[in-house]
Structures are given as C-alpha cells and as structure tokens.
Amino acid sequence: AAAVGTSAARHDRRAGGPGLLDALGWALDATLVLGGAVVVWVVCRRGRTENRLDRRLDKTLVRWLPLGALVLLALVLLYAGWSRPGWRSEGRLPGDATFGGIALVQGVLILGLAVVAHLLYRTSPDSRTAIRGFGGPAVAMLSCALGGVMTGGGAQRVSDWLDGSDGSIDGPALVLTWQASVIPPLLVVVAVLCGWFGFRTVQRKRREMDRMAADYPDERKDSTRTRRIAGTRARAALTDRAPLLVGIISAVTLLLGAAALTGAWVTDEVPAKAAGGLPDTVEGAAQASQALGSWLIGFGFILFVTWGRRAYKDPSARRTIGILWDVGTFWPRAAHPFAPPCYAERAVPDLTWRMASWTRATSATGGRLVLSGHSQGSVLAAAAAWQLRPSVRRRVALLTYGSPLERLYGRWFPAHFGPAALTSLHREVDCWRNLYRTTDPIGGPIQLHGDCGPQVDRAALKDPLAYGRTEEHPLPAPILGHGDYQADPAFAEERARLLARLKASVPPPRPEPTPSAAAQGAPEAEGFTPAPADPPGTAG
Template identity: 85%
Template sequence: MLDDPRTVRISGDDTAAVFRRTEDADAERRPDDYRGKPVPEAYVWCNLTSGNGSRALWLLLLPFMVVNLAHWMRPTSRHRKRLVRTYGLLVRLVGLTLTVLLVAAACEVALDLTAWQCAGTPACAADRAWLGFLATDASGDGGWWSQPGRRLALAAAVPTALTGLLWYLSHRTWSAYESQQPLPHQDDPEEETSRTALGRPGFWYGRRLVARLRAAHTAAGLLTVAAAVGTSAARHDRRPSGPALLDALGWALDATLVLGGAVVVWVVCRRGRSENRLDRRLDRTLVRRLPLSALVVLVLTLLYAGWSRPDWRSAGRLPGDATFGGIALVQGLLVVGLAVVAHLLHRTSPDARTAIRGFGGPAVAMLSCALGGVMSGGGAQRVADWLDGTQGSIDGPPVLLTWQASVIPPLLVVVAVLCAWFGVQTVRRKRRELTRIPLDHPGEPEDSTRTRRIAGTRARAALTDRAPLLVGIISAVTLLLGAAALTGAWLSGTTPEQAAQGTPDVVEGAAETAQALGSWLIGFGFILFVTWGRRAYKDPSARRTIGILWDVGTFWPRAAHPFAPPCYAERAVPDLTWRMAAWTRATQATGGRLVLSGHSQGSVLAAAAAWQLRPSVRKRVALLTYGSPLERLYGRWFPAHFGPASLMSLHREVDCWRNLYRTTDPIGGPIQLPGDWGPQVDRPALKDPLAYGRTEAHPLPAPILGHSDYQADPAFAEERARLLARLKPGVPAPRPSAAEAAQAPDGAEAAVTPGPADPPGTAG
C-alpha cells in the first residue's frame, strides 16, 4: 500500500495498526520538508479476518454468520418502524432455532446414536471397546452405567461441552475484537444529515444486545440438552406401574422446561439493537442468572435421569423425528413470515437495484437453515455409519434426516441446470464483447487470442450481477423440497426407500438412489467443512481465502446470532474514526485535511468511518475508492444501509468522492448515483489491460488486472492528485469541545503536531 519495503508502525497493535514509511515517521517534526506534500499512511486490518490458524474453525459457525447477514439485508423502508422491528425479531428467532438445531444434532449423535442405540445393542457395542462400561449383554444386564438413564446423563457431557464452548468463544471474541469504544458523538447544533444507520452513535457498539443474546442462546442450548435427557426418562416413568414420585418429578421437569423455553424466547424478542445512542449498560442480572438457571435445571435433570430404573431398556430411537420436525416446521414458518414482512417493507420504497426485489434477507435466512440442516444431518449420518457400518444392528438417525438427505440430489440438479444456463449466458456475453474490444483499441493490430482472453474476463466478471437470481431460485427450491421432506416423513413415518415399496419399479429405484446418494452427499458436505477448516489451519494460502469470505460475512455486527464469528468492523471503524479525528484536531491550524482511500472491502470501511465523523469534520475529508463493492454488492444486498439515498448522502457530506472501477472486475463497480451526480463520483471505466498489444510504454504484454493493482493505473495517481489539490489550506478548522478533547486517545495530540506547514494527509 505504501510502495516501500521500509515501514514503521505509528499506532495500533499486532492485530490492526497504522503504518508509515520509515522516512515519514517524524513528518510532523519536519514541516519544511513536507510543505505541499502528502504524508501517506496505511491502515492494515488483515489480521482481524485471517490471523492465526484457529480462525479456520469458524467455518463450523457458518450458518450463524449467514443468518446474521439476513438481519442486515432488510429492504429500505420509510416510516415503518413497527415492520422494521418485526423483521429483526423474526431473524433473531431464526437464529435461535439454529442454536437449538446444532445442540439437538449433538444430542442426536451423543445421546441417541451412541448412548441409547449402540450402547444398548450388544451387537453394536461389541465392536466398540470404549463403550464396554456402558454396554448391556444379551439379557439386558450390565454395570452401573449400563442403565439407559445413566448412559444418557453421561453422554450429555458432549452437547453440554459444545454449548459451553460456543459461550466461551462468543465471550472471548467479543472481548478481543468488539469491545472498542467508538468515537463519542457530541450534542451540538450541527445538523446530522446522514441517511444511513451506519452514522448513528451506537451502531458499532452492540455490547448490550450481544450479551443478552449470548445468555439466551446459552440457556437454550442447555435446556435442549436437559429436554433430550429428561423427557426420555419422564416418558418411561409415566407408564401405569411407574413410581408416583418419579412420575410427579417428570411432570415438574416438563413444566420447568416449557417455562425456561418461554423465558428464552421472551429475552430474544424483548430487545433489539440500540443504535441511536452509545449504550454502555449491561443487563448483568439477566446475563448471569439465565445461563446459570438453565445449568441448574440441567444438573437436576441429570440427577433425575440417573435414578435407578432396573427395568428400563433402550429400544428403537429417541423421539428425534418430533424434535427435528418441529425445528424444521418453525424455521419454514419464520422464513415465510420474514418474506411477507420484507415484501411489505420493499413496497414502501421500491428500488429496481435491490437484490431479489427485497427478498434477499429471507432467501439468505433460508440458506442458513439449509446449511444447519446439512451440518446436523451430515454429522448424524456419518456417525451412524461409523458406529454400525453395514450390520444394520441399530435403527440409525431419525427418519426426517433421511428424507432431508434424499432431497439433496434434486436440489443439485436444479443448481446444475442454473449453472449451465449461466454458462450459456456467459458465452453469449463473451461473443458480444468480442465485437466491442476492437472498438476500445482502435488502430491496434488484432490478436484473436488476446481478444478472447479479455472478452472472457469481462463476461465472467459480469456473473456477479447474476448472483441474486441464483440465490433466489436455490432458496425457493430449498424451501419447497424441505416442505416435501417434512411432509413425507410425517405422513409415512418411514424412510423414502421404505415408503416407495409397492410403487412402480422406476419410482422405487429413484427413491432408493436419492436416499443413498443424498446420505453420502450430506455426509460429504459435513466432512468438507471439517477438512477445509483443518487445511486452512495448516495452509496460510487457504487461510487467506477463508479470510476473504470473512471480509463480507463478518463486516456486520452480531445482531441476530451471538455465536456468529466476531465483527471486525467494530474494531476497524473506531480505529479509523479515532485516527481521522485525532488528525483533524492536531492540525486544526491548517484545517486537518485528508484523503481517505480504500480498495475493495477497505472502501466499505472507509465509507463507514466517514459516516461516523461529525458533519463539519466529514466536510474536510475527500474519499477515493477503487474496486469498490459499495453499490454493486452492498447497495443491492443491504439496501437499508447502502442504498441510493445513503450513497447520495455520503457524496454530499464529504468534500469530494471519486470512484475507479474496471469492467473486468468481478467485485468492484460504479456507484451509479442518479442524474448528474453519477459522473461526479464515477470515473469512466479504466482500461484493462492498459495496452492491447506491445507498445513503447508496454514492451511486454500488459496483464489483465481485474480486481487487483488499481494503484498501478496512472488514473489512480491522477485522481489522488486532484483530490489533494482540491483540499486547500483555507478550509476552516472545527473548534473541539471540552468533552471531545477529553475523549482523545492517549498520545493523539502528539501524533500530528499542529503547525503552519502541516500537509494534507492520505490514509489507505
């Protein structure tokens, strides 16, 4: 970024920091040497997304990250606050079901398949020496741990540990990344004109909501484990000859679980994000007592299940079909309700550029549920195959998971058809580009190979604009196939292969093939998550690839799911804002001028940081973006925060904004402001490659750069020079208030010493 191998860190730590060239480290002390020259600075934040190898394990939290994205994909709305709150509430409830689904899948593996079925079946336990102390013999006798209730109580340690791990990761990552204090917003007569929530004081500080959701989701996980253990014992105690005391305890347990679930749902529904002010409070009583109360209920449940019941035998499956079926039904209803609310919001201020006509959030929420289903079903299928192999001594996972696996092959057929259609569209676009490229390079000798390569790059870059159609169709088909699987499981009560017996041979063969292929595919998908995470732990290049995925997925605060990977922007945006505010205060004699430049996701951080500045400070900032997804991705998928009104307000509030893009770039694009505002921001598309053939300036073939190396284009230096020239020293400086001066970070005043010859600054 600084185009110099000799750099020095002037602020920050090993995670994220501001760097300068070594020769510029003391620029403030030598104002005469920098008169009329900029001081380049680079803010480096890559370790927030692709640091050590343990970050790769966050792939297992992918469904939680995806549902959190759905929260921010709310359509633009005008004066519909009740619908906005309903939208956020429904997404939070979808996130809660994902936590219950993950813990229920762990219970299925540990309690049902291992402790109940395999340990309770002599033929299965005989091949597993580590299950010997839990196993029963052919007559049903065994050691102290062989009773089903005690086996379930011991196996409950696995899902309980998983819940505790999720709580620990959420708490630790929040402390490490998201506890940074944003720049305080002062109550002054300045009129705040920002049209986006990203400029609100509490947007990048969601401490209170994350703590509440973490307590609720932790309690939900512990109560799910308690329900898996306790309801099985209670169902056994309700037989006519069962002890009256245990029967009463069973009913009391069921009532406690229902009450605890109601409290968890109430906590999730009670409060959303607080963005209009910086809310530093914590609901300490709720945050501490709710998980602790759920843990107490779990311990009492384990003691109740461990009570001696000599006549209790494990047979068949635990009632997993009802559990997973209920979760799938609730998720489907929530997604449908979310789609209705999104449609009503989109109707208030329709925008043709909004992804999937406002249904982007519901579509992504549906995909998060599908990912959760693949991971839970895949884990159960693979563990069942590992425990039983081809013996057929245990019943295996619930029937619903088998039905869900059976609909994966039809879904993949739909995906293959869509990919083929996109391929045809890409070929057609490439043919159109073949005729345009010679017009872009008049007088050049034509090279058919070179032309095809450039045309192919442009055509593939345009596929990004087709992504909303792909996501929308896949989500709709997933919802329909999921409903079909749920209906088939509940009506037949058997696997697809068994339900198809007696039908024509073609139908029976198709059902058998779909069930077998789907079982392997769903297991393969689960193994893929694990192996990819393991590879990324050892391979830095793979870890960087995952970091790119995290750039978009973890930009947004955790508003729907507390166990999602942490939000790096809650560290990066305050870093940038504090740095810019410190510069403008320390150089108030010259107006504190700077050019803020950002590439790709850095342009999104630059815009978010600019929105957090006071309006008078924002007027002294020039913005230079290149390869920017601000409109092409964020504007379409997150219209409530990066829609046309928000981007227009950003253009009006900063001193100047210029944007560079290429037609060969699959990520960046024009800002496309309406009317005459567009040319003021967007420079015409840059040439890529810089030269078609060999020239004196480019004696070797110029590469097709696509999304990279924008700074190598002469247009970058030209636009930056224009912005620096525009920011003249005569701009008046703001007068910092006493409260603002008191909130300045330690050493901020010494970072840039005020003086009559202080130069404008640039930050990349």
C-alpha cells in the first residue's frame, strides 16, 4: 500500500494537481503512517511478559489488523488507478530514504547490542562462549542482512523481468540495488572460508587416520574403512568451528552493508553527468555485480522452496529442518514473537509433573528415577530437573547422550546453560552421566570442571563398535554418529549403575500399616516394607 500510494500522492502534490486527489493523497499517507505506528506498537507490546496472558489485545485490535490492511490496500489501489492524464512512470521507485533509514537503524542497534554483549562477557568471561560473547549480535546481523538481500535481490530481479528487452527502467530504490550488488563479494568471502575449513577438515581427517590404530588395536586395517571413519570424525568436528564462521561472515556483512548504504547515498548525490563519466570497467563491474546478485537471490529463493518441498519426501532433510525447528521453538515467545508457540512451555511442566508423580509412586519406582534424554531431549530433561523441588531432585539421576547442552546451548546461551548453570545442576541431582561420540556432529561432552561430584562425561564411545567383522558383529558395524546410543552396551551399563546408586542412596519408602500392627496400635511411622522387587524404569 505504501509503495503504490506514495508514488501517486507525490504526483498529485505537484503544482497544478487536482485538489480532491491531493486531499485523498494526504489522507492515505496519514492512514499509512498511523497503521505502521499501530503495527509497531502491537509488536513491541506483545511477548514482553511470561506471567500475564493478554486476551483483550488478541480479541480486538490484532484480529482486525489483517482485514484493515487489506481494506487500506484496496482503497490505495482505487486511488492510484484514478485517471491522471499525462502521467507516466519515470525514475526509480520511491523508498531510498525509508530503506536507507531502516538499514541505518538496524546497524546502530546491532552495534549497540555488540557493546552490551561485550560488557556482559567481561563480567564473566569463558573461553567456550561462542564468538567471545558476540553470538547474539552476529546472528542478528545475519538476520537483518538476509532480509535486506532478499528484498534487494528480489526487487532487482523483478525489475529486470518487467524491463523486457526494448527499454530500460531504473527499477527499485537505489539502496536495494546496492544491497543486491554486495551479494557476490559476500559469497566470495563465504567460498574462501568454506575452502579454508575444507582444508582443515582434510588435515584433521589425516590425523584421525593415524589415531585409528590406537582406537582399534589388533585389527587388520582396511584403507576404505579407515578413511570413512576418519572422515566422519573430521566432519563432526566442524560444529565446534561454526562460531568462527558465523563471526567472520557477520563482520564482513556489517562492513559490506555499511558500504552499500554509503554507496547509495554517494550515488544519489552524484549528478547524472558525473555518474555517466565513470570508467567503462567500473560501470561494467557494477552492472555485472547487480545482475549476478539479483540472479543469485532468485536462485536462493528457489532453493528455499525446493528444500521445504524436499522435507516432505527425504527423511534426512526433514530431520535437519526438525532440529532447527526444535531449537528455535524451545525458547519462549518473548525470544521469537513471530515464530510458532513455544513447545517447552507445555513439555517441561508436563515432564516435571510426571517426574514428581513417579518419585511419589514408591510401589512402582521405589521413589527413584533415571531421566534419560537424547539430543534435544537432554535439554528438556535439564530444564525439567531445574523445576523440581530440591527433595525430588535428589531422587533423580540424569542420563544424557548425544547432548548439545554444552556444545551448542552452553556456548550460544551461556546465561542459561553456561558452566555455572550446568555445575549447579550437577550438584543438585543425585548423579549425572553423559555419553557422546567423536563422530557425533551435535552431541558432545559436558566438560564440567571443579569440585562438583563424580565425573559427568564417560570416555568417548567407540563408533563404530567394531572395526571389522567379529563374532559379536558378523556384519560390518555401522557408523552411528548422532543416533542409536541405546545400541551401545555402555548405555545399559550406565543406566544400571545409576539405578544401583539411587537404590543405595534413597531410603526405603514407608508402607501402609499392616492389619495386625494397626490392631495393636503401632504408630504408622514405625512400619517399613522392603523395596520393590522389580527394578524401576527409565523415563526417556
């Protein structure tokens, strides 16, 4: 509505414009400003608290916003379609000041966020924190850049299609054109980084091949098998280098975004004759960069749609998207107001209630419980254990495997899953054991340091379980990576050890008084029954 209405209103405000259309233009512009202010107010007001449910806003204003926007768009189309003799399209579409202002404000906010993040990191520095505390600003920079290049590249691509082969139109706002132009150099930086990480991965693969003899002694070596195992380990280690990749790309994106904003402002100030006097090589490079950027954005959009379509047919792609979805929707709506509702707000209280109920059901569980969590389930397990009462928490043991608690959550969200939080959880539960593999790209060790009880991490599990064929493994053992931790004998061993520890540390439950004892007037507190014969189950 703003793109269509402002162009027509600007024409009507010229000298000699019709009075009625001029008044309608001012009225529509005021309505657009008011509607934008209302939308910003609604967004800022939503999700600011997790303790109060605001139903009045949902039932009134928010539900009318989409209909109001459509009505406003229809009115603007009627206004812009009114007959204006002698008016023809020329020049660029409006929006240089608007898009430039948005980009400038985003850059200033991200720089402010970076300053705050640096100050917070200095109060509690930790070498494992992603990008030395700049993880939040870096991801915010990439998010703003993605929105900018999608807008600029998409507008540039559509303007090329509308241009045809007979004429030449200026197309979208100058800022969007510059944003599309910085995509090729950014992709060059990404390609160089990917090449560097690929080189380091090959080096790590060679080192892992040398270590294979120590991991599988007395085995007849097979070069193909060795390369496959070493390659899986080397690729899994790329997860630990992702913060460096994100940090470098974010910094380069900030610099290129500032260059695009400056270039749009300078180009707008340069007269047309001066701009036409640029060297042919410079002008050709600029046009090639713009065209390549717009085509790459169109290709990226098709790639996004194709990947979403592939998720319906390919289990591997569906699993990858599911992991990203789980991580994003784990946090409350205050962290992502436009995303789907937070499933942890339902899963964690339900899991907490079940744990408390099972520890009270002494006849079935003996008052003890092992909480088993894999991958994102280990994050839910930790969140649920934090919600328990201390008396209940002491009857619960944690068994995590393939857990991203420290490797991903602890590094990117140190305030909630950093060393201090995980150490306190280790001290408060009865015991905690963690299983991981060097071939797992997601899960990793917890790496708790200091005097906080028994060691959490077990030594890295072998993957595959057997190098060659054995009596226990007549077929070649598969490389499991992130899945099937229960297939490893270490899982059953650690679970049995946790159950035995709980059985020894938890006092036996108080039974109901026997009829004879009740008849003799024995007090209830005097009676005990043996622990249940059946071993308690594992909640996973």
